[in-house]
Amino acid sequence: MNDGSINACTGIPITDSFFDARKIMISGQVFRMYENSPGCFDIYSKERFVRLIETEEYSKADGSAAYVLCCSDSEYRDYWYHYFDLDRNYGETVNKVLADSGQNDFIRKACLYGAGIRVLNQDLWETMVSFIISQQKQIPSIRKCIERLCERFGEYKGWYAFPTAEAIAAAGPEGLKGLGLGYRERYIYETAVKFLADRPEKEELLKRGYKAAGEYLMSYTGIGRKVANCILLFGLGFKDAFPIDTHIMDILHREFYKGELSRERLTLKEYERLAETGFGCFSPCRGIVQQWVFAYELIRSGRAPEGDKD
DNA sequence: TACCAGGATGCTA
């Protein structure tokens, strides 16, 4: 992705104990994060790029290696600090979840595994497109589609920026062919057109609240309940949003459902009830726990994606 | 070859 011209690293140390770049990368919430070489992570967000390097120069409280974020003070202050959710105390969340998880061994293990996974605050438009693409696709395939989309429509700045809605809308409904998007081509094109017409502002959607913002997102073609919850969680910062996908359904059925129906025969309403039963106690940060549980399930089942470049 | 993937849509009853 990066052509190699971006190597300067002035360095902002990140020594938070609850920060694990590799786990964040493979956790399925972000698709443009790569481990370039061992301990060296490249992250692209909207039109921005930053490099995150694991280093012995700084250490976490437990003595393990911390990180250096290669950007200026102002870039860190204005963008990446919030992007990595560094204004949130994850230690408190971990302790609360461990205390509230009761006798549920799966949640305890997921919390201990996922404690370094921060729920990133990503760009609204980028999460809308990314999670429209994500439906019925495996994570490596999602990453490839998004990269091809960036290379075709993104502005080149030494790396490819995420395409603007203008660029995708201007390409027309036929312009998205050949990227491996399949039936999602129409969803993305129509979403770009509506996004340009509405020009939704993040702050305004936040004011509307979780429910109304979700309903607005679902007015786009290709955004249903699950994708809307991903956008609410990763793009708008509603940390209580709880996306229910196939993996979460597996978990809910296996760990919380005590009935006789098979996994396929349970209705979405029943899964929502199970989610409230199992995870309602973690409000107002159910989404963070969801992300830990999701990531742990990927690892546990051997389906975690590789994060390195092709 | 058959099946599945961080689902959504449109039709039918």
Added chain:
DNA sequence: TAGCATCATGGT
């Protein structure tokens, strides 16, 4: 409102 078939494409 619920249940169902269908929707491209890539990977195993």
